Amino acid sequence: MRNRTVLAVLGSFALLAGLAAPAAAQKVVKIGDLGSKVGVFEGYGKYQTMAIQLAVDEVNAKGGVLGHKIEIISEDDETKPAPAVRKAEKLILQDDVKLLIGAVSSGATMAVMDVTKKHKVIHWNSVSCAEFMRTTKFHKYYFSNQPDSRMQANGLAKYIVDKMGKRVYIFYTDYAMGQSDGRQFKTALEKVGGEVVGVAGAPLDTKDFSPWFGAINQTSPDVLFVAFAGTDSLRLMTQLHSFGMTKKYKLAGIDCFLLQQDLPAIAEPMEGFVQLAHYSAYNPDPNMQAFNAKFKKKFGVDANIMAGAYDAVLFWAAAVEKAKSFDSDKVAEAQEGMCLENTHIGRQCIRKEDHQVVMDMHLYQVKGGKNLPIAVLQGKDTIGEPMVGKDPVEGFTWDIKKK
Numbered sequence: 001m002r003n004r005t006v007l008a009v010l011g012s013f014a015l016l017a018g019l020a021a022p023a024a025a026q027k028v029v030k031i032g033d034l035g036s037k038v039g040v041f042e043g044y045g046k047y048q049t050m051a052i053q054l055a056v057d058e059v060n061a062k063g064g065v066l067g068h069k070i071e072i073i074s075e076d077d078e079t080k081p082a083p084a085v086r087k088a089e090k091l092i093l094q095d096d097v098k099l100l101i102g103a104v105s106s107g108a109t110m111a112v113m114d115v116t117k118k119h120k121v122i123h124w125n126s127v128s129c130a131e132f133m134r135t136t137k138f139h140k141y142y143f144s145n146q147p148d149s150r151m152q153a154n155g156l157a158k159y160i161v162d163k164m165g166k167r168v169y170i171f172y173t174d175y176a177m178g179q180s181d182g183r184q185f186k187t188a189l190e191k192v193g194g195e196v197v198g199v200a201g202a203p204l205d206t207k208d209f210s211p212w213f214g215a216i217n218q219t220s221p222d223v224l225f226v227a228f229a230g231t232d233s234l235r236l237m238t239q240l241h242s243f244g245m246t247k248k249y250k251l252a253g254i255d256c257f258l259l260q261q262d263l264p265a266i267a268e269p270m271e272g273f274v275q276l277a278h279y280s281a282y283n284p285d286p287n288m289q290a291f292n293a294k295f296k297k298k299f300g301v302d303a304n305i306m307a308g309a310y311d312a313v314l315f316w317a318a319a320v321e322k323a324k325s326f327d328s329d330k331v332a333e334a335q336e337g338m339c340l341e342n343t344h345i346g347r348q349c350i351r352k353e354d355h356q357v358v359m360d361m362h363l364y365q366v367k368g369g370k371n372l373p374i375a376v377l378q379g380k381d382t383i384g385e386p387m388v389g390k391d392p393v394e395g396f397t398w399d400i401k402k403k
Helices: 002-020 042-061 081-094 106-119 149-164 176-191 210-219 230-242 260-270 286-299 305-323 328-335
Strands: 028-035 069-076 099-101 122-125 142-144 167-173 195-202 223-227 250-253 274-277 339-343 346-350 361-367 370-377
Touching (some): 028 042, 042 069, 042 230, 042 305, 069 081, 081 106, 106 122, 106 176, 122 328, 149 274, 149 361, 167 176, 176 195, 176 223, 195 210, 210 230, 230 260, 260 361, 274 370, 286 305
Parallel strands (some): 028 099, 099 122, 167 195, 223 250
Antiparallel strands (some): 274 361, 361 370
């Protein structure tokens, strides 16, 4: 009798234990978010993280990828190549990420490309624009949905010459991104009949730009083309305005010159500024409006060009499902030539030869602190021919052609 009682009690405990046992935890796959979290490009890193989070939440809500929940590991690259390399190594070797998105600055991104190539990790770039990333630095695991400097220059130069003026002064931030934009824009401008009347570069994180203003004024350009980003752009525009130069010249710049969130604070200096970009919260395009609505619902603010990081997650997740594997070689192959309909700007396709997304871009003019669309640039007309392994600046010179 006693034995039966003991067995009954033990059976009850076993039943209770079974009822209390948690369900098997869902498997996890990690992805890396590498970008500037403080400093000159802090805003870009912040919005990159938000865009990645939105995509991950959507994918996880549908069951994840290959039955795995996606987890984001974020790291600050300090906007410098050396820390970016260290953090990339940490994400890959310690955290075992299967996808790395970043960095923000071109110099850091190119340094990280060596790491992702070495360790065979899928690498997406959604903001850096130096032309070398799809040419001499290109590798099979690297993909980009950021229009690089060649694409931007091809689209912007003709508009400037046709609509704004032929005499242009190029002022750029003197590191990888600005140098790249300056080179490609000078090349494109001269091809369409524009005249570069002067060029100058200022160091990253310059506090006082006034020493360069004399040379700009001396050349009397029609247009001042500026290739800066982040807090450098804010300081530059404020100082140009205080010297009366925003009224004196027409101004135009690259897609990452300033994020939409920065514009209201310096609306007056930026009034009339022409900026190339692939996204604006004020573009009536239904795809952009649909994306912005869900971004704003989640984060309480409008999205910006960093929305490309959202697409990077979607492309990778779709390729993993297609390949039925997290293996980088199989995923890279699956991504080549892939098209997605549900990106932040609608349909996007990855060109197989150089892994560059073919996308339409827009020209915007700042009015009342808002980027308002004024022209559409077709992706097929700006992307240019594939140049993998070729030097995109061969034969280039900063020398000014006299007219």
